[in-house]
Amino acid sequence: MPKVKVDGVELEVPAGATVLQACELAGKEIPRFCYHERLSIAGNCRMCLVEVKPGPPKPQASCALPAAEGQEIRTDSEMVKKAREGVMEFLLINHPLDCPICDQGGECDLQDQSVAYGRGGSRYHEHKRAVTEKYMGPLIKTTMTRCIHCTRCVRFSEEIAGVDEIGALYRGETMQISTYLEKAAKHELSANVIDLCPVGALTSKPYAFEARPWELKKTLSIDVSDAIGANIRLDSRGREVLRILPRVNDDVNEEWLADRGRFLVDGLTRRRLDRPWLRRDGKLVAATWAEAFAAVASINPGSSVAVVAGDLVDCETMFAAKELAGALGSTLLEGRQTGLAYTASNLAAVAFNSTLGGIEEADAILIVGSQIRDEAPLLNARLRKAVKRGAKVFVIGPVWDTTYPATFLGEDAGLLFDLPSDVTDAFGAAAKPAIIIGGGALAKGALEAGLGFAERFNLVRDGWNGFNVLHMAASRMGGLMLGYAQAGGLADLVAAKPKMVISLGADEVDWTKFADSMIVHIGHHGDKAAHAADVILPAAAFSEKDGTYVNTEGRVQFAERAVFAPGEAREDWTILRALADAFGVNVGFDSFEQLRAAMIAQVPALGVEGLADYGALPAAPATAACSGTIGYPIKDPYLNNAIGRASPTLQRCSSELLHGELQAEAAE
């Protein structure tokens, strides 16, 4: 713990800290461009110069200088001021003065820091360097003349994403950032370089020229595109959410966000259900709310009601539907739309117990039936970190392109009982062994076998729980906590032949199985369920309602409403409350607060932000059977939910990046 003096104030800094970190601990702001907490240190922008004694009599780059005992650091001296002005002047020599037409304007590090630390004017009268634009795919817009060569994007793609595709070509003044042969950046975290870029060189292509940051209302929300529950910020103007940015949460998403969570935003305004629809003579016709409720009431299902929850709904909606079904006398609730039927009686057995941050410490990891990059891109970045720290990764399932060394054992789920000796050796010796069971394996009945594996290798030990199930739907854990699970899964609902099925945005269900039932769809997009529905009640998307989401770890998180639902669409719980009136039953709540209070009374964990406690793992059953070739459920990672399927940006990603169809750019 070295003691240093920053601007005359003595303080103790952690061993291994840099001078820059020491200055931050002392509360001093150090300007920087290339330095980033989560990336390796490059030390090439020189903006973080400070004066350090003892040392050479010149300013030093604080980001790359270790803090040492007895250092006297000055961040306020004349030398530092002049050094910063000098660096800034050099950086601005080749930077265009096009802030008025630059999308970074208003949230630009270079802009802010030149105001704070730069000279008033430039002494440079020669020609500026110009660099041609580089094509980087449908998500990233480039204006490379603005690039200041901080190499954050290069380091991100190499270190975090694990896909070496961005590089710095040429040298000196002619240095250019580019992908190989200007191919599109293809990995699932590619758009994070937009946030990392301290200038306007890499900006968001779909968001180009949409808005200025100071016009936007910022709302805290939760990403619903997978079960990680990344913390996001919705930037909205008027009635439209214009963009989605990640928020920092070290426990969940650090500060990254998967591309599909970021760019589904333009799906929120397209293909929306904005008025009720009724099916008359086999055709959907527009209706009023009164007609719609009358039609639903005329079904008069009695207790023959089932509820299917979709992947994107919040806990409040599911609870309201549960109460409605309960008031009608039914407990037929199911959220696992594709027919999975794993035992959900003990929630600890279906949660990601290691936690997303904890999995980084694992030293042996067995992935069973999960294409992590498609199912949870942010978890893949964590696994990459674990491997960098020395973890061994084994995968049972079809081969996919990992971003770290991994051993593929085979495609048959039965391998869980018949592991090769290198796997058993690795797990026998591991201090923090972990298993990750994905949806593809759950379909083959691998949950019990996984519990057996956990018992055999003692995955639960002091301060460590290595048993993990990775879900793919934002609503899954919340649904399981609220009892949206039948013993036989969706098949139980089909077998019960309910008169009426309420779909809470359940777009992945094979609705032909419910051909004899009246299907009431409460959803926000005209997706698959809307085509099968008899009554469509337009509802709110995740950005248009307050809601509670539980991620795959069992982490309860709250999202807030950013904008109002379009047209006649209403928040889901109000629709369900009105349905209760239509059926003449009492659900026991009249306001959102009452609803939430009733939900928390029933499931107290949903009222506390943070990890829910699911207790201990159940004992492994004596007999467990799992076999069959594992298949991965996500066929198209960009179009895995109704909002994504409605998004032109993600459709383009899918066709261009997955299916290789190049779309011609309009002539500019």
Added chain:
Amino acid sequence: MADRHPEPDTPQLRARWGNFAWTEANAAKAKEIIARYPAGRQRSAVMPLLDLAQRQVGAEENTQGWLPLPVMEYVAAQLDMPIIRVLEVATFYTMYNIAPVGRFHVQVCGTTPCMLRGSDDILAVCKQRGLKKGHTTADGLFTLTEVECMGNCASAPMVQINDDNYEDLTAERIEHILDELAAGRQPKTGTQEPGRHTVEPVGGPTSLTAMVSENHDYRGEW
């Protein structure tokens, strides 16, 4: 230097170089080079391997050699490294030619000492003979590049042609050298000054004169 660009990735380029592979001798050499570095660090061999590849390409088409993109990809695959990292190296160092060059790559130093000693005359001769900066002559013999300091300031001006330096040049001497090369003969390399061997002072030493014949202890005279 600002005009350096890799040869575009065309079907013709792929057809010509797509199935590039080491010759037997070079394969052995590449193996030996990779073995110089610790296991798992084979990426360190990228620079010597690119040089080797450039020379093999040169031998194949009787030029100084260059690096077509498929050849860089071949090296990347052999070293199990991302192609963008290889391209970074190849574009950074100007001694890797990333576009085709002629039989003789004439690199004229134009930095201050050489300029003061007459590099403009050298460039004038080159221009007169039809050499254009950044271009190859029609007969495929010469490619002219102006480069920065090559570290031969004591015998300026100089040019580097392929692997050899030619120093102490004048207009006549560079004419002669280019004539000889065009005729297929190998002119004398190094300094062109008669009587000079390397970069020793012209006309005898002017300092440390007592050291010429024997070791002399100057310390008492300071």
